[in-house]
Amino acid sequence: MxxxxxxxxxxxxxxxxxxxxxxxxxxxxxxxxxxxxxxxxxxxxxxxxxxxxxxxxxxxxxxxxxxxxxxxxxxxxxxxxxxxxxxxxxxxxxxxxxxxxxxxxxxxxxxxxxxxxxxxxxxxxxxxxxxxxxxxxxxxxxxxxxxxxxxxxxxxxxxxxxxxxxxxxxxxxxxxxxxxxxxxxxxxxxxxxxxxxxxxxxxxxxxxxxxxxxxxxxxxxxxxRSNSEEIIQKMATINNQGHLVFRDNPPRARHLSAVRYQQIVKGYNKYRENVRQDVRVLLANFHISDIIRYSVGVGSFGTRCYLIMLTGNDNSHIVLQVKEAMPLRYNLLSLPVQQAIRNGGIAGQRIVTAQRVLQSSSDRFLGSTTFGGRSYYIRQFRDMKExxxxxxxxxxxxxxxxxxxxxxxxxxxxxxxxxxxxxxxxxxxxxxxxxxxxxxxxxxxxxxxxxxxxxxxxxxxxxxx
Structure with a gap:
């Protein structure tokens, strides 16, 4: 009901x-x-x-x-x-x-x-x-x-x-x-x-x-100037193993447990299966180099938000933002939190649909996924965004x-x-x-x-x- x-x-x-x-x-x-x-x-x-x-x-x-x-x-x-x-x-x-x-x-x-x-x-x-x-x-x-x-x-x-x-x-x-x-x-x-x-x-x-x-x-x-390569220059470093990774800056930016890392990888793979075909073909050239939790904004600060560093076979990069799609705030007030989360399981789809309707043109990488019992949407991070x-x-x-x-x-x-x-x-x-x-x-x-x-x-x- x-x-x-x-x-x-x-x-x-x-x-x-x-x-x-x-x-x-x-x-x-x-x-x-x-x-x-x-x-x-x-x-x-x-x-x-x-x-x-x-x-x-x-x-x-x-x-x-x-x-x-x-x-x-x-x-x-x-x-x-x-x-x-x-x-x-x-x-x-x-x-x-x-x-x-x-x-x-x-x-x-x-x-x-x-x-x-x-x-x-x-x-x-x-x-x-x-x-x-x-x-x-x-x-x-x-x-x-x-x-x-x-x-x-x-x-x-x-x-x-x-x-x-x-x-x-x-x-x-x-x-x-x-x-x-x-x-x-x-x-x-x-x-x-x-x-x-x-x-x-x-x-x-x-x-x-x-x-x-x-x-x-x-x-x-x-x-x-705002693109993935600029983000890599500002936010990444070479670790002790010689790998390019995001810098930690806790609590705002923090690396993840192995369990959460694998959850996000599965969520990313699910996203790739459903994103538009041209993007799926492009992403076949890239592999995941690193993932970090990275919080942004004011209203959404505190929600689950991650950055995925993708490295291409030509050593170029794409940075994707994986942002938790919260249930509508009013629904959170009307139901117990966990029930609101279950009812908001397609919140990522809601946000993606609304963005495509209300914006005259949207990010090609825009898509949604689920993992860990929560809904997320994915987009390029700061690409020409000002x-x-x-x-x-x-x-x-x-x-x-x-x-x-x-x-x-x-x-x-x-x-x-x-x-x-x-x-x-x-x-x-x-x-x-x-x-x-x-x-x-x-x-x-x-x-x-x-x-x-x-x-x-x-x-x-x-x-x-």
Missing amino acids: INQNLDIFDLRKIQINKTKAELENNGKRQQKVVSSDMLGTFTPVDRDPVKIIQITEANMIPELLPLRHQRMIASRFSFFRGTAELMEHDLKRQAQSNLPIIICGDAHVNNFGFYASPERKLLFGLNDFDEARIGNWESDLKRLLVSAELAGEENGFDRNDLYHLLQLTTKTYRHTIKSANKMSLSQLFYFSFAYEDMGKAIESFGDISTQMQTVLNKVLKKSQ SINVNKLDFESFQFYCQTCAYLLAMAHFQSPTAPMIRGYLKHQKILDTLLPNWALKYVDQVTADYGQFKLAIAKGKLIN
Whole structure:
């Protein structure tokens, strides 16, 4: 029996046999059921944030929790990034549009970045899909707005300016939904947003500061150097036996027991059997040289994450990241941990599917596997992947960045067949440009309160530090 309170990733939820016009009308009717006023009204929540964090961390590696907490305690925004489960919990208690699409689930401003297309073209868009699911469009937009406010306040920007930024970000999303609805299905499917497109967008703004163009130039140069060989140079060494291996840097980077090593080898072999054929043929030229546990990020720091060093018959290298695909955070809160893990056994497939849908082009090496009773997804590690440090942007550049994120979020949402319902819902709803920012500001207060309780729990020793 499936718990009806769980988030189940079932693509049949968005396979609706209706015309675009019929879908739009469905969205208009839903506006009468769940109004913009309802969507923009924050409903206070009554829960213990520390207890929810503990439930999530029960699935993580205890040795890594002190470092995880150090990262989270750095600022409210860092805390927000590390606690997607809190907002997932809280959004369930807010009015919801109930227009099902594939969502990112964690669309904060730091989860957009640059990545390479299979043709080695530098693209920009969503780059984290660990919380991807069938959900409501406004969940992603609200998380984007809250993150923009938190990051903007951290940068010292004026509160009134930030409020206007949130309004423009919401307006950008709304207008992009309108534009996307006019595109053909093939135009939507082949849509991409490259480095050059961001440059053209900057030029169209005219009076935007030159800082963003400087930032983009640096990103382009860094991305061209970011590949497996650079990673090997930075992270590998020759051991006493004369073999090239990863450096240990415990607890973040640590070699494995023989048992775990063999589990990962079996998981890698299973991945090779299911990855796309051209990649499988390429990987036949490579053998595993080393494997290390290597933790990354904030929200996922503490999960099981590994790097595989592959050496080719020409002595070249590929570094693959094997990252634990956690069950959806909300499901972790609704079930005992081990049962949630069993129910999330195909979480790797969920993440891979969502990434392929929401990104205009994805890593050829992207695939999933299972080993040790857990689900994982595999991808190239840091291959041409770069990001913009929002904490170093001036206000004009930050505003442009947030609007760009909203634009790409809307385009990603419109990959779902049900997306015309969003257009129907948003039609003539300019009021949301004020209501959703107001909701976001209320939720920032909630994040601030939760952050205070988190710091207190650390100080009292309730959480490992």
